[in-house]
Every structure is written in structure tokens, then in C-alpha cells.
Amino acid sequence: xxxxxxxxxxxxxxxxxxxxxxxxxxxxxxxxxxxxxxxxxxxxxxxxxxxxxxxxxxxxxxxxxxxxxxxxxxxxxxxxxxxxxxxxxxxxxxxxxxxxxxxxxxxxxxxxxxxxxxxxxxxxxxxxxxxxxxxxxxxxxxxxxxxxxxxxxxxxxxxxxxxxxxxxxxxxxxxxxxxxxxxxxxxxxxxxxxxxxxxxxxxxxxxxxxxxxxxxxxxxxxxxxxxxxxxxxxxxxxxxxxxxxxxxxxxxxxxxxxxxxxxxxxxxxxxxxxxxxxxx
Amino acid sequence: xxxxxxxxxxxxxxxxxxxxxxxxxxxxxxxxxxxxxxxxxxxxxxxxxxxxxxxxxxxxxxxxxxxxxxxxxxxxxxxxxxxxxxxxxxxxxxxxxxxxxxxxxxxxxxxxxxxxxxxxxxxxxxxxxxxxxxxxxxxxxxxxxxxxxxxxxxxxxxxxxxxxxxxxxxxxxxxxxxxxxxxxxxxxxxxxxxxxxxxxxxxxxxxxxxxxxxxxxxxxxxxxxxxxxxxxxxxxxxxxxxxxxxxxxxxxx
Numbered sequence: 001x002x003x004x005x006x007x008x009x010x011x012x013x014x015x016x017x018x019x020x021x022x023x024x025x026x027x028x029x030x031x032x033x034x035x036x037x038x039x040x041x042x043x044x045x046x047x048x049x050x051x052x053x054x055x056x057x058x059x060x061x062x063x064x065x066x067x068x069x070x071x072x073x074x075x076x077x078x079x080x081x082x083x084x085x086x087x088x089x090x091x092x093x094x095x096x097x098x099x100x101x102x103x104x105x106x107x108x109x110x111x112x113x114x115x116x117x118x119x120x121x122x123x124x125x126x127x128x129x130x131x132x133x134x135x136x137x138x139x140x141x142x143x144x145x146x147x148x149x150x151x152x153x154x155x156x157x158x159x160x161x162x163x164x165x166x167x168x169x170x171x172x173x174x175x176x177x178x179x180x181x182x183x184x185x186x187x188x189x190x191x192x193x194x195x196x197x198x199x200x201x202x203x204x205x206x207x208x209x210x211x212x213x214x215x216x217x218x219x220x221x222x223x224x225x226x227x228x229x230x231x232x233x234x235x236x237x238x239x240x241x242x243x244x245x246x247x248x249x250x251x252x253x254x255x256x257x258x259x260x261x262x263x264x265x266x267x268x269x270x271x272x273x274x275x276x277x278x279x280x
Numbered sequence: 281x282x283x284x285x286x287x288x289x290x291x292x293x294x295x296x297x298x299x300x301x302x303x304x305x306x307x308x309x310x311x312x313x314x315x316x317x318x319x320x321x322x323x324x325x326x327x328x329x330x331x332x333x334x335x336x337x338x339x340x341x342x343x344x345x346x347x348x349x350x351x352x353x354x355x356x357x358x359x360x361x362x363x364x365x366x367x368x369x370x371x372x373x374x375x376x377x378x379x380x381x382x383x384x385x386x387x388x389x390x391x392x393x394x395x396x397x398x399x400x401x402x403x404x405x406x407x408x409x410x411x412x413x414x415x416x417x418x419x420x421x422x423x424x425x426x427x428x429x430x431x432x433x434x435x436x437x438x439x440x441x442x443x444x445x446x447x448x449x450x451x452x453x454x455x456x457x458x459x460x461x462x463x464x465x466x467x468x469x470x471x472x473x474x475x476x477x478x479x480x481x482x483x484x485x486x487x488x489x490x491x492x493x494x495x496x497x498x499x500x501x502x503x504x505x506x507x508x509x510x511x512x513x514x515x516x517x518x519x520x521x522x523x524x525x526x527x528x529x530x531x532x533x
Contacts, residue, residue, distance in 0.1 A: 094341050164373070164375075164377045165377070165379060167336070167373070168373070168377050168379065168442075170336065170339065170366065171334065171336060171366055171370070171443075172366065172370075172393065172442070172443070172445075172446055173364070173366045173367035173390060173393050173446055174390075174393045175363055175393070187380065
């Protein structure tokens with residue numbers, strides 16, 4: 001017996017809505033749980049004071065600074081490198097064995113567990129290159145970890161720009177580089193930024209890589225060669241070692257708020273950029 | 281007579297895409313400051329011919345080409361910078377392709393590849409090209425607004441103005457009115473007739489009536505072969521080849 005199409009339509013609609021609603025509910029529950037448990041312990045002092053007594057007292061300023069510096073290093077390296085690779089793959093080479101192999105490699109890298117990148121970073125940056133446990137090693141390892149994501153999203157974004165735009169630019173006498181910089185990149189920018197934002201998010205939340213390559217020093221870092229902990233690592237240590245549940249959740253709250261703020265600013269900026277361009 | 285001077289000389293041109301032959305041994309002269317209409321059904325090689333002239337065909341890795349295309353006696357394959365060639369041979373596509381930027385920015389897009397365009401210089405380029413494309417009166421008060429907001433016909437005339445901005449000696453139109461209504465089509469045709477005063481124009485169309493209206497001479501391409509090229513009046517009243525007769529009278533195509 002067939003079910004009437006109007007019934008299947010209703011069932012489908014409900015199922016799709018339920019799927020969406022449960023995803024959002026899970027998100028809200030996690031965020032709510034952390035914020036309720038953590039925000040009450042967040043004070044101005046918590047944000048601006050050094051870590052005392054391994055995290056039992058004081059604030060988390062060194063962890064905030066460590067996070068920011070490490071993410072800066074990671075994005076500073078992964079974004080230009082990733083976008084350049086994507087431009088090469090999407091605009092400068094022909095589809096063939098070589099690009100397929102490169103793309104396969106990138107996809108494999110994207111699926112490698114972060115702990116492997118931690119080990120890789122430890123061996124290459126910490127030991128062989130002699131950077132030691134440092135913000136630099138951590139940032140470089142994080143860059144390696146997020147590079148595949150940045151490349152993939154940037155390449156997608158470049159490919160979604162209409163071929164027409166390239167033809168018009170070329171027919172008006174643009175060199176290949178001018179085609180890329182003036183007819184393609186401006187329109188791929190929102191997509192590229194999405195990849196970069198994803199990369200920032202993954203760097204901020206990462207613990208395994210950071211513990212292996214940047215250590216977990218509680219002191220305020222004064223140079224890129226200092227060991228430092230990120231907020232995520234700080235939270236992990238506080239929670240796992242049972243140092244201080246209150247401070248752990250307070251740190252987690254700040255971590256979540258940071259990610260929210262980054263996302264909101266990035267998307268607003270992007271929106272402004274696009275609206276400005278369309279209206280220009 | 282200078283009107284008969286050859287601007288583009290095409291000899292034994294063969295173009296293939298992989299195993300598909302798009303053009304087979306085409307030889308054709310385009311005279312200085314004439315409008316040459318090229319007619320023919322779909323897949324007759326019209327667009328391949330245009331792409332061989334401005335070497336946009338270089339962008340297709342699977343394309344192969346033999347024979348000769350000379351502009352003012354210079355082989356196009358001999359241009360060291362293909363960009364110089366493309367600035368001399370402008371191209372207007374079938375569908376209007378405004379870029380998502382302002383009207384002014386669209387027009388100055390091409391000149392900007394050569395140098396930084398000064399404001400006053402940009403103003404004069406924008407005004408002269410828009411006037412030549414019969415669009416100035418309609419947009420002069422909103423040069424800074426988005427080109428995407430224009431109507432289809434206006435967008436296509438903007439594309440003509442944009443092509444004019446690099447001051448090409450030759451302009452190729454690839455079915456420029458295929459997506460336009462009759463009034464917009466008439467305006468585009470007017471612009472083209474005006475342009476031939478000091479430019480050589482190749483006008484590809486699959487609308488035979490339009491070819492008859494616009495072209496000084498008309499070439500008929502069929503399955504990659506040049507069937508016939510002659511004065512437009514002759515092609516449409518007394519063609520030498522049966523296939524031309526059948527095509528222009530609407531028996532096929």
C-alpha cells in the first residue's frame with residue numbers, strides 16, 4: 001500500500017524539522033551548561049590576573065595571551081599558504097593526475113587526528129628545528145593542522161566564482177594574475193574567510209596539538225619562543241586534574257564567548273564587505 | 281580604396297577540441313572598418329573562429345589549432361604578450377556579463393589592467409564609451425550604482441562600453457542580442473553601426489535578419505566550413521551556394 005503523498009510530505013517536513021531542532025537544542029544545551037556553570041565565576045580580575053597556584057587562584061590572562069598569540073601565528077601562516085595553494089590548484093593548473101594526487105593528499109590530511117599533528121609538530125618544530133615547547137612551535141603545528149581545511153574551503157570558494165568573470169577579464173587584456181586578483185579573489189573572499197574562521201575556531205579549541213608542542217607553562221609569555229598554554233589547555237588541565245572546577249568552567253565560558261565573538265565579528269565584517277561591494 | 285584593405289587575414293584555419301573538429305580549413309579576409317556578419321547554425325564554428333582571433337582559445341588546453349590568423353599582417357600567435365592582442369581585439373559575449381561592481385568600475389576594469397587610471401581620465405573614458413554604446417543618457421546620473429541593477433539590454437550596452445574602454449581596433453560580437461528584447465536589440469545594432477566608422481567589426485549572429493540589417497558583408501559557416509562570404513545583399517538575395525540559399529530562406533538552422 002502506498003502512503004498518500006500529502007502524508008509523506010508532512011512526515012518529511014516534521015523529520016527534517018526535528019533533525020534541525022535537535023542539533024540546535026544540543027548546541028544550546030552545551031553552551032547553556034557551560035555558561036551557567038562558568039559565568040558566575042568570571043570577574044574582571046579573572047580576565048586580567050596571572051594564573052596563581054596552578055590555576056586554583058588568580059586569573060587566566062597568560063592563557064588568553066597564549067591563545068591569541070598561537071592563533072595569530074597559526075592563521076598568519078595557514079591563511080596565506082592555504083589561499084596560495086588553493087589559487088594554484090583552482091586557477092593555475094590543469095585538472096590531472098598531479099592535482100588529483102595533491103587534492104587526495106589534502107583530503108587525507110584533513111582527516112588525520114590532531115594528536116598526530118601534535119606528534120609531528122613535536123618532532124619537527126620542537127626537537128629537530130629546536131624551537132622547543134613554544135608559542136612558535138604550537139602555532140606552526142596548528143597551522144599544519146588547519147591548512148587542509150583552509151585550502152579546501154578556499155578552493156571551493158574560488159571554483160564557485162562564475163567562469164564568465166575570468167573570460168571577461170581575460171578578453172579585456174588581463175594577465176592570469178590580474179584575472180585571479182581582480183576578477184576572482186574579490187568574489188571568493190566570503191568563502192575563503194569562512195575557511196579561515198573555521199581554522200581559527202579549530203585552533204582555539206585544540207588541546208592535543210598544543211600540549212605536545214607549546215607545553216603548558218602558566219607564566220605570562222614574553223616572546224614567541226616561550227612555552228604557553230591556551231585557554232583550551234588550561235581548561236583541560238584544570239578539569240582533568242580536578243584543580244578547580246569553578247575556574248575550569250569560567251575558562252570554558254570565556255573560550256566559548258571568544259569563539260562566538262570571533263564568528264559574529266567575522267560574519268558581520270563579511271556581510272558589510274559584500275553589501276558594500278554590491279551597492280558600490 | 282582603403283575600405284577594401286584587409287584587416288584580418290585568416291588562412292587554412294583548423295581548430296579542434298579533442299577529437300571534435302570545430303573549424304576545417306577556413307580562409308577569410310575581414311576588411312578594415314567593415315561589419316562582417318557571420319551566420320550559421322549552432323556548432324558551425326562561429327565562436328571557435330572568434331576565439332582563434334583573440335586567442336581566448338589558448339585557455340582551452342584540449343584545443344588544437346593550425347593555419348594562420350594575421351592582423352595587419354602580423355601573426356596573432358606571434359604576439360609575445362597575448363594581453364596586447366586582446367586589448368586590440370575586443371569581445372562582447374552573448375549574455376551580458378556585468379561584473380558585480382559599479383557602472384563606472386565596470387568600464388574602467390579593462391584600462392585598469394594597464395595602468396592606474398586618473399580620475400579625470402577615467403571620467404572621460406566613462407563618458408565617451410557610454411555615449412558610443414548609447415547608454416550615457418540612461419545612466420549618467422548613477423555611474424556609481426551597481427551594474428547589476430541595470431536591465432538586460434542596458435547591461436549588454438554596458439558590456440559594449442566596457443569593451444570600448446581599452447580602445448580596440450577590432451570588436452567581435454558573439455550573438456550579442458540573443459538574450460535581448462527587440463527594442464534593446466535595436467539599440468545595440470545602432471551602436472554597432474556607429475562603431476564601424478573607425479573600427480573593424482565581426483558580428484556573429486544566428487539571426488539571419490539581423491545579419492542582413494547590420495553587416496556590410498556576410499559569411500556563412502556550416503559544420504566548421506566556410507560555405508560562402510560575399511556582400512550582404514548578395515548573400516540574402518542571390519547566394520552562390522545552395523546551402524546558403526536554404527539557410528537564409530529558413531529551410532534549416
